[in-house]
Amino acid sequence: MAHWPRGMHMTQTGALRQENRHTSLGLTDEQVVAMYETMQIARKFDERAHLLQRAGKINFHISGLLQEPPQVAMAFALDRERDWFLPYYRDYAFVLSVGMTVRELMLSMFAKAEDPNSAGRQMSGHFGCRRLRIVTGSSPVTTQVPHAVGFALAAKMRGESSVSIVSFGEGSSNQGDFHEGCNFAGVHKLPVIFVCQNNQYAISVPFSKQSAARIADRAIGYGFPGFRVDGNDPLEVYRIVKEARERAVAGEGPTLIEIMTYRVAPHSTSDNDLAYRTKEEVEEQRAKDGIPKFRQYLTGLGLWSDAQEEALLQRIRKIIDEATAYAEQAPFQAEEDVLRYVYAEDEGGR
Amino acid sequence: MPVIEYIDAIRLAMKEEMERDPSVFVLGEDVGVKGGVFGATRELYQQFGEYRALDTPLAESAIAGVAIGAAMAGMKPIAEMQYADFMFPATNQIISEAAKIRYRSNNDWHCPLVIRAPIGGGVHGGLYHSQCPESVFFGTPGLKIVAPATAYDAKGLLTAAIRDPDPVLYFEHKKCYRLVSDEVPDADYVVPIGKSNVMREGRDITVIGYSMPLHFVMRAAEELSREEGIETHVLDLRTLQPLDREGILAAAAKTGKVLIVHEDHKTGGVGSEVAAIIAEELLYDLDAPIRRLCGPDAPAMPFNSPGERVFLLNKDKVKAAMLELARY
Numbered sequence: 001m002a003h004w005p006r007g008m009h010m011t012q013t014g015a016l017r018q019e020n021r022h023t024s025l026g027l028t029d030e031q032v033v034a035m036y037e038t039m040q041i042a043r044k045f046d047e048r049a050h051l052l053q054r055a056g057k058i059n060f061h062i063s064g065l066l067q068e069p070p071q072v073a074m075a076f077a078l079d080r081e082r083d084w085f086l087p088y089y090r091d092y093a094f095v096l097s098v099g100m101t102v103r104e105l106m107l108s109m110f111a112k113a114e115d116p117n118s119a120g121r122q123m124s125g126h127f128g129c130r131r132l133r134i135v136t137g138s139s140p141v142t143t144q145v146p147h148a149v150g151f152a153l154a155a156k157m158r159g160e161s162s163v164s165i166v167s168f169g170e171g172s173s174n175q176g177d178f179h180e181g182c183n184f185a186g187v188h189k190l191p192v193i194f195v196c197q198n199n200q201y202a203i204s205v206p207f208s209k210q211s212a213a214r215i216a217d218r219a220i221g222y223g224f225p226g227f228r229v230d231g232n233d234p235l236e237v238y239r240i241v242k243e244a245r246e247r248a249v250a251g252e253g254p255t256l257i258e259i260m261t262y263r264v265a266p267h268s269t270s271d272n273d274l275a276y277r278t279k280e281e282v283e284e285q286r287a288k289d290g291i292p293k294f295r296q297y298l299t300g301l302g303l304w305s306d307a308q309e310e311a312l313l314q315r316i317r318k319i320i321d322e323a324t325a326y327a328e329q330a331p332f333q334a335e336e337d338v339l340r341y342v343y344a345e346d347e348g349g350r
Numbered sequence: 351m352p353v354i355e356y357i358d359a360i361r362l363a364m365k366e367e368m369e370r371d372p373s374v375f376v377l378g379e380d381v382g383v384k385g386g387v388f389g390a391t392r393e394l395y396q397q398f399g400e401y402r403a404l405d406t407p408l409a410e411s412a413i414a415g416v417a418i419g420a421a422m423a424g425m426k427p428i429a430e431m432q433y434a435d436f437m438f439p440a441t442n443q444i445i446s447e448a449a450k451i452r453y454r455s456n457n458d459w460h461c462p463l464v465i466r467a468p469i470g471g472g473v474h475g476g477l478y479h480s481q482c483p484e485s486v487f488f489g490t491p492g493l494k495i496v497a498p499a500t501a502y503d504a505k506g507l508l509t510a511a512i513r514d515p516d517p518v519l520y521f522e523h524k525k526c527y528r529l530v531s532d533e534v535p536d537a538d539y540v541v542p543i544g545k546s547n548v549m550r551e552g553r554d555i556t557v558i559g560y561s562m563p564l565h566f567v568m569r570a571a572e573e574l575s576r577e578e579g580i581e582t583h584v585l586d587l588r589t590l591q592p593l594d595r596e597g598i599l600a601a602a603a604k605t606g607k608v609l610i611v612h613e614d615h616k617t618g619g620v621g622s623e624v625a626a627i628i629a630e631e632l633l634y635d636l637d638a639p640i641r642r643l644c645g646p647d648a649p650a651m652p653f654n655s656p657g658e659r660v661f662l663l664n665k666d667k668v669k670a671a672m673l674e675l676a677r678y
Contacts, residue, residue, distance in 0.1 A: 104557070117455075118454055118456055120452070121454055126454070128454075128458060128459060130455075130458045130459055135419075135422060135459070136451055136458065136459045138446055138447060138450065138454065140442055140446045143442060143447050145415070145444060146412050146414075146415025146416045146418070146443065147415060147416075147418055147419035147422065147447070149412070149415070150417060150418060150422070150423060150425075150427075151419045151422070151423045152424075153401075153416060153419070153420050154419070154420045154423035154424065156401075157375070157402075157420075157425070159534060164419075175410055176409075176441075177412070177415060180407070180409040180411050180412035181416070183407050183409065183412070184409070184412045184416055187407055223499060226532060240464070294656050316472055333456075341453050341456060341457040342452070342453055343492070343515075344452070344460065344515040345457075349460065349462070349515030350457060350515075
């Protein structure tokens with residue numbers, strides 16, 4: 001039997017034709033195009049951030065390269081008006097998808113006062129923005145998992161049909177907070193979606209040294225479903241997250257999702273990854289990149305063209321150039337404000 | 351004014367705040383159906399239902415972490431740590447998260463959370479049901495820390511803590527629960543966080559402390575007054591963080607002789623900071639070196655009775671230290 005890429009089927013004339021997978025998932029053509037555009041914005045932003053760090057313009061970058069397709073898919077499966085988002089430090093594509101702008105992200109790269117995440121107080125990749133329902137995060141990994149459970153508990157107590165979704169890496173899945181959070185949510189059937197972005201490395205330690213079993217299977221121990229999904233297939237990620245959200249708002253409790261992906265960049269700009277893995281391994285994984293495959297999918301359906309691609313890349317370059325220029329010249333937080341907001345400053349609690 | 355027990359003051363504060371504000375709820379181990387291992391949450395489950403007196407799985411980091419999430423979502427959680435000795439698994443959530451949420455988000459997010467934890471020994475609790483962990487959290491900006499000694503303050507400080515927009519650690523002394531009773535008004539009131547209280551006026555020596563040992567101090571002060579004519583000025587810190595600098599300096603200046611008393615270990619305890627504040631501002635006004643009488647620098651108190659007695663402060667130990675200072 002012939003093997004051809006997933007989603008392709010053979011017509012009567014023998015030509016391969018792209019099968020439409022997104023309409024049955026409830027996604028419009030405009031939405032899948034928007035998903036693709038967001039993946040590319042995130043990709044180009046990430047690449048620019050690397051260059052800026054190498055050029056000495058910014059101090060630090062921690063990359064989400066190759067993880068953009070599943071991150072965008074997750075966000076598109078959620079409700080931006082109702083849900084609560086608890087991303088982890090590689091979730092650039094995710095926060096872009098829920099409304100953060102390239103300029104805002106660039107302001108955080110340059111650690112400037114206008115950065116909505118922290119006014120430049122935190123390292124980049126430490127997201128948080130109340131307006132966008134993105135919950136502030138920190139550097140000790142996995143602390144956000146019980147927080148997501150707390151948001152879900154609040155939603156349940158108030159009878160709101162919202163879910164919280166929380167990202168973390170496969171290394172994080174070994175922290176007590178992962179287990180404690182999952183167990184709590186399982187007991188009380190809370191509307192929370194746990195997303196492990198398994199990119200195969202916790203800095204230098206490979207997945208085989210982090211866990212002897214699939215992360216998704218841990219869900220069994222907490223009494224809710226767990227799924228493993230190919231991160232390079234964003235439509236499948238979308239389906240799994242959407243179904244998890246439907247179960248959550250129906251009162252059926254949490255879901256654990258293990259997204260299989262790969263960290264093609266070093267852990268951060270402070271890491272030399274070739275000290276613990278080979279270029280060949282990285283290149284083999286890079287070839288599985290979900291972005292060109294998704295473009296191929298859209299092109300196959302007549303939803304995308306080379307001309308559109310070129311126009312998109314031009315538009316993105318302009319957005320990133322402008323954001324970079326803006327952020328570079330923007331002021332840092334004033335020195336007199338550096339020690340503010342340890343406690344509330346006014347009667348209203350702000 | 352009715353006289354009530356310290357533990358009932360704590361329970362009443364929670365009950366009244368839960369009646370007043372539907373976003374207030376209690377969570378922790380055994381706080382629901384059983385009403386707490388000490389009874390501090392008795393009948394809250396019956397009055398407010400399963401979710402507002404929530405029995406959690408036995409996992410302290412989740413108790414704190416879930417409470418932090420709920421607080422950021424707009425609820426007003428009161429998380430109970432069954433014993434302060436067991437709150438260390440939650441330390442990362444308290445110090446890395448709760449304490450830093452407002453600061454790290456540049457005031458975008460905040461975390462109105464209360465964590466209650468019973469401290470102290472004298473109940474044959476051994477090493478792990480007797481500790482005073484204040485010094486572990488003391489000095490972490492972003493946290494407020496209170497430790498009441500009386501039923502009046504227990505209610506007023508807990509009410510203030512629940513209404514506070516920032517995370518408050520509320521250390522209640524388990525030995526005070528049934529041993530301490532005093533007048534608590536029926537009317538709504540708060541004891542402001544950050545304000546110390548003069549428990550006794552005196553002209554000869556000043557004792558500064560907090561929580562249970564102050565009751566030994568008060569009894570010793572009465573005896574010294576009667577027997578030796580020594581009049582002791584007693585300051586209850588009530589709030590450990592932020593310390594009431596002005597109150598401390600005024601109390602020290604009153605007599606020029608200062609003894610600091612607490613049950614937590616001496617080294618690195620709250621008393622070290624109190625002594626440093628006095629030394630920074632008032633060194634030349636002192637008539638004696640600053641003294642401290644605190645828990646010993648051994649890991650934690652033994653289970654056996656003689657060992658527990660060696661470890662703990664009592665009226666006689668406090669009285670001897672006070673007399674020595676008065677005669678300096």
